[in-house]
Amino acid sequence: xxxxxxxxxxxxxxxxxxxxxxxxxxxxxxxxxxxxxxxxxxxxxxxxxxxxxxxxxxxxxxxxxxxxxxxxxxxxxxxxxxxxxxxxxxxxxxxxxxxxxxxxxxxxxxxxxxxxxxxxxxxxxxxxxxxxxxxxxxxxxxxxxxxxxxxxxxxxxxxxxxxxxxxxxxxxxxxxxxxxxxxxxxxxxxxxxxxxxxxxxxxxxxxxxxxxxxxxxxxxxxxxxxxxxxxxxxxxxxxxxxxxxxxxxxxxxxxxxxxxxxxxxxxxxxxxxxxxxxxxxxxxxxxxxxxxxxxxxxxxxxxxxxxxxxxxxxxxxxxxxxxxxxxxxxxxxxxxxxxxxxxxxxxxxxxxxxxxxxxxxxxxxxxxxxxxxxxxxxxxxxxxxxxxxxxxxxxxxxxxxxxxxxxxxxxxxxxxxxxxxxxxxxxxxxxxxxxxxxxxxxxxxxxxxx
Amino acid sequence: xxxxxxxxxxxxxxxxxxxxxxxxxxxxxxxxxxxxxxxxxxxxxxxxxxxxxxxxxxxxxxxxxxxxxxxxxxxxxxxxxxxxxxxxxxxxxxxxxxxxxxxxxxxxxxxxxxxxxxxxxxxxxxxxxxxxxxxxxxxxxxxxxxxxxxxxxxxxxxxxxxxxxxxxxxxxxxxxxxxxxxxxxxxxxxxxxxxxxxxxxxxxxxxxxxxxxxxxxxxxxxxxxxxxxxxxxxxxxxxxxxxxxxxxxxxxxxxxxxxxxxxxx
Amino acid sequence: xxxxxxxxxxxxxxxxxxxxxxxxxxxxxxxxxxxxxxxxxxxxxxxxxxxxxxxxxxxxxxxxxxxxxxxxxxxxxxxxxxxxxxxxxxxxxxxxxxxxxxxxxxxxxxxxxxxxxxxxxxxxxxxxxxxxxxxxxxxxxxxxxxxxxxxxxxxxxxxxxxxxxxxxxxxxxxxxxxxxxxxxxxxxxxxxxxxxxxxxxxx
Ligand SMILES: Nc1ncnc2c1ncn2[C@@H]1O[C@H](COP(=O)(O)OP(=O)(O)OP(=O)(O)O)[C@@H](O)[C@H]1O
Ligand SMILES: [Mg+2]
Numbered sequence: 001x002x003x004x005x006x007x008x009x010x011x012x013x014x015x016x017x018x019x020x021x022x023x024x025x026x027x028x029x030x031x032x033x034x035x036x037x038x039x040x041x042x043x044x045x046x047x048x049x050x051x052x053x054x055x056x057x058x059x060x061x062x063x064x065x066x067x068x069x070x071x072x073x074x075x076x077x078x079x080x081x082x083x084x085x086x087x088x089x090x091x092x093x094x095x096x097x098x099x100x101x102x103x104x105x106x107x108x109x110x111x112x113x114x115x116x117x118x119x120x121x122x123x124x125x126x127x128x129x130x131x132x133x134x135x136x137x138x139x140x141x142x143x144x145x146x147x148x149x150x151x152x153x154x155x156x157x158x159x160x161x162x163x164x165x166x167x168x169x170x171x172x173x174x175x176x177x178x179x180x181x182x183x184x185x186x187x188x189x190x191x192x193x194x195x196x197x198x199x200x201x202x203x204x205x206x207x208x209x210x211x212x213x214x215x216x217x218x219x220x221x222x223x224x225x226x227x228x229x230x231x232x233x234x235x236x237x238x239x240x241x242x243x244x245x246x247x248x249x250x251x252x253x254x255x256x257x258x259x260x261x262x263x264x265x266x267x268x269x270x271x272x273x274x275x276x277x278x279x280x281x282x283x284x285x286x287x288x289x290x291x292x293x294x295x296x297x298x299x300x301x302x303x304x305x306x307x308x309x310x311x312x313x314x315x316x317x318x319x320x321x322x323x324x325x326x327x328x329x330x331x332x333x334x335x336x337x338x339x340x341x342x343x344x345x346x347x348x349x350x351x352x353x354x355x356x357x358x359x360x361x362x363x364x365x366x367x368x369x370x371x372x373x374x375x376x377x378x379x380x381x382x383x384x385x386x387x388x389x390x391x392x393x394x395x396x397x398x399x400x401x402x403x404x405x406x407x408x409x410x411x412x413x414x415x416x417x418x419x420x421x422x423x424x425x426x427x428x429x430x431x432x433x434x435x436x437x438x439x440x441x442x443x444x445x446x447x448x449x450x
Numbered sequence: 451x452x453x454x455x456x457x458x459x460x461x462x463x464x465x466x467x468x469x470x471x472x473x474x475x476x477x478x479x480x481x482x483x484x485x486x487x488x489x490x491x492x493x494x495x496x497x498x499x500x501x502x503x504x505x506x507x508x509x510x511x512x513x514x515x516x517x518x519x520x521x522x523x524x525x526x527x528x529x530x531x532x533x534x535x536x537x538x539x540x541x542x543x544x545x546x547x548x549x550x551x552x553x554x555x556x557x558x559x560x561x562x563x564x565x566x567x568x569x570x571x572x573x574x575x576x577x578x579x580x581x582x583x584x585x586x587x588x589x590x591x592x593x594x595x596x597x598x599x600x601x602x603x604x605x606x607x608x609x610x611x612x613x614x615x616x617x618x619x620x621x622x623x624x625x626x627x628x629x630x631x632x633x634x635x636x637x638x639x640x641x642x643x644x645x646x647x648x649x650x651x652x653x654x655x656x657x658x659x660x661x662x663x664x665x666x667x668x669x670x671x672x673x674x675x676x677x678x679x680x681x682x683x684x685x686x687x688x689x690x691x692x693x694x695x696x697x698x699x700x701x702x703x704x705x706x707x708x709x710x711x712x713x714x715x
Numbered sequence: 716x717x718x719x720x721x722x723x724x725x726x727x728x729x730x731x732x733x734x735x736x737x738x739x740x741x742x743x744x745x746x747x748x749x750x751x752x753x754x755x756x757x758x759x760x761x762x763x764x765x766x767x768x769x770x771x772x773x774x775x776x777x778x779x780x781x782x783x784x785x786x787x788x789x790x791x792x793x794x795x796x797x798x799x800x801x802x803x804x805x806x807x808x809x810x811x812x813x814x815x816x817x818x819x820x821x822x823x824x825x826x827x828x829x830x831x832x833x834x835x836x837x838x839x840x841x842x843x844x845x846x847x848x849x850x851x852x853x854x855x856x857x858x859x860x861x862x863x864x865x866x867x868x869x870x871x872x873x874x875x876x877x878x879x880x881x882x883x884x885x886x887x888x889x890x891x892x893x894x895x896x897x898x899x900x901x902x903x904x905x906x907x908x909x910x911x912x913x914x915x916x917x918x
Contacts (some may be wrong), residue, residue, distance in 0.1 A: 276840020
């Protein structure tokens with residue numbers, strides 16, 4: 001074959017053979033490889049950063065889901081808690097948390113002595129191993145179960161945050177040299193109590209369900225109430241942004257005349273989607289709080305601000321999905337005598353629904369993670385200790401939101417709160433990644449090629 | 451070399467430039483080209499005709515391995531260019547494509563100036579040593595593609611701003627600027643007026659002296675005018691292949707006859 | 716690869732800025748301080764940085780934040796370059812990298828510039844990262860290792876807590892907010908104009 005095909009016009013010179021690469025091709029292939037290497041390097045850098053980010057979050061945050069507890073047998077002395085012995089709830093209520101402090105101290109002492117441990121610590125220092133919330137926990141239990149007074153009950157108290165940090169490796173003997181909250185002797189005792197099984201680490205449901213706590217008690221702080229705040233804000237956003245957004249897109253896409261007015265509106269919507277969120281916060285502060293006198297820090301206001309912020313996103317994606325429905329569908333509906341409105345609501349809208357849903361979820365996810373505007377309308381800086389019970393309370397009483405709560409923790413001085421902040425990030429990201437993944441899957445599944 | 455060419459023609463001895471053996475092309479599950487054998491001669495114009503969707507473009511893309519860029523595309527069989535298997539592992543498609551230029555069915559000028567469009571190929575293949583040589587190549591290619599007079603005053607204007615027919619000729623100029631040995635043209639005259647068509651046909655005839663040309667066309671007259679050999683494809687099969695005169699006057703296959711006379715297609 | 720990487724990019728672009736803010740405050744800031752800080756902290760003994768919050772901290776983290784944003788946007792734009800152009804280049808015997816560099820990128824360039832402008836506008840309006848990473852010292856310095864303030868930080872510090880709506884501080888914050896709005900709006904209009912104009916070429 002080779003002899004046959006070596007045509008006289010093209011002598012099969014070796015440099016002309018396809019089977020051997022000529023010099024230039026080799027050089028060009030080398031350039032190609034270099035270019036590819038740059039690309040791979042860029043991707044690797046990106047991936048490494050992602051990896052660093054994820055590992056930082058996970059390694060620093062998972063600690064928040066574990067907490068150190070101290071298990072004690074507490075004798076609920078009648079002489080201290082109910083002097084009259086009547087079990088009259090009003091009388092029992094008169095005993096403040098101060099009245100419970102000696103009980104906790106003695107329970108701690110009993111336990112240490114019972115284990116035969118030698119320690120030079122005073123009983124105050126012994127009780128110092130427990131969280132400051134221990135007395136409140138005890139009191140709440142007694143008020144709920146007055147019949148238990150006089151008996152000995154087993155309790156699981158939170159350990160104070162230094163003890164917790166010591167067990168998690170955050171606090172070391174070197175780091176506490178100037179710390180007045182804990183002493184090396186106390187840590188010695190902690191070691192002994194851990195060995196005895198009195199102090200142990202276990203899963204901390206309260207971090208997920210509980211409320212924030214004051215500066216002194218990082219061990220008791222939780223995300224639960226701010227999660228409720230976020231939930232109520234999302235309700236507001238959903239209830240407002242979805243109908244308004246869909247109505248606006250339907251009007252703009254299906255009914256509005258195409259003139260310069262609608263053009264201006266369209267350009268504006270695209271621009272609003274890219275306006276910094278803090279500007280919406282300022283707007284909300286000025287309009288809803290200063291002018292309309294809605295309560296500060298209320299999820300309702302937060303929801304309104306976030307609605308303003310999400311609307312452009314929802315409108316853009318809904319319009320895109322309406323646009324993607326081919327005109328032939330509208331023509332077909334109109335052709336069999338449907339009114340314009342019927343054609344839109346019976347035929348176009350159902351076909352555009354998945355796109356609309358995707359846009360809504362992405363918009364909600366954005367709103368859920370947004371912090372900056374919430375700072376301005378006062379959703380940080382205080383402690384909402386009780387979960388709201390009714391809808392109106394949920395909307396109007398001051399609350400925080402997940403990202404605002406994280407910011408709040410990050411600002412506090414005690415490093416114990418940082419762990420909470422990272423843990424909060426994990427919870428927040430779980431929500432967001434779930435929402436975004438659902439959106440991506442939805443879009444994949446309903447993606448239609450006409 | 452030219453004299454040798456002349457001699458070739460005079461002696462009527464042709465040599466095989468491209469030989470395809472048992473070629474099958476699949477796009478996913480659909481079988482686009484079915485067991486085609488064809489030999490394309492050097493210094494001839496070969497026309498591919500056939501109804502739409504029968505696999506003509508696919509076959510052209512196959513000759514310069516453009517199908518490599520389509521993930522779902524799978525090919526079997528051998529294709530030999532000057533006796534060398536172009537699907538051999540050692541063959542770099544980049545080098546192959548420099549030798550087998552392809553003019554696409556739809557004009558696709560780059561969003562660059564007309565000059566840059568034409569000089570693109572010579573530049574990447576290093577065919578010009580200096581600016582003057584490049585200018586020469588650009589002018590020569592544009593002249594051969596019968597578009598020089600229309601664009602000579604605006605070589606810096608974007609190629610995308612030309613009319614459809616002008617774009618098509620620009621793409622032809624771009625392809626011949628690299629001096630390929632084989633020129634594959636997919637419906638190069640589909641958007642051209644009769645005058646430009648005549649000019650391109652002239653070009654094709656001229657190119658035959660140095661290249662072998664494969665042209666896909668839907669115009670029977672054009673095939674008859676410019677080609678020496680004609681291949682008729684139908685539903686992915688090569689139905690008939692032979693000298694143009696014979697195909698058009700005395701086809702062997704009834705399908706060829708009905709297509710040529712306008713009954714199928 | 717694409718079908719997997721693209722949603723991943725989008726999800727990454729959806730990570731809220733508080734995450735990056737925390738990253739700046741608790742990870743990057745202390746790390747930079749360790750590298751460039753003074754005294755025992757400084758690994759190189761450079762003594763360039765006095766605190767963990769600095770312009771550099773915020774800048775680095777913001778750069779990381781914008782990677783998925785810019786690449787997702789640019790990907791859309793590069794994807795919009797018609798396949799026929801790539802085919803045209805490859806058909807002439809160009810390698811893939813030559814095609815990308817000389818045909819695809821120039822064709823997509825206006826769109827990519829638009830994407831970068833959008834990213835810039837996001838960076839200017841970005842609040843959480845600077846509030847948590849850049850500190851709040853109002854001074855003018857060319858040293859990126861010092862902490863400085865931005866419009867957004869000022870707005871946050873003036874308007875958080877109890878707000879007295881008549882006080883000059885509040886009015887200043889509103890004025891700052893307005894300037895921010897105008898600034899980013901200008902950038903956005905420009906960016907969207909470029910992106911759009913470019914898109915029309917191929918529609
Ligand atoms: N990228 C692709 N993916 C899947 N199928 C394809 C692709 N390109 C072509 N095909 C299929 O392969 C078959 C042959 O297509 P081809 O483009 O070769 O036809 P053609 O003969 O050039 O038609 P026309 O005269 O209309 O240009 C057709 O059925 C087409 O649908
Ligand atoms: Mg074709």
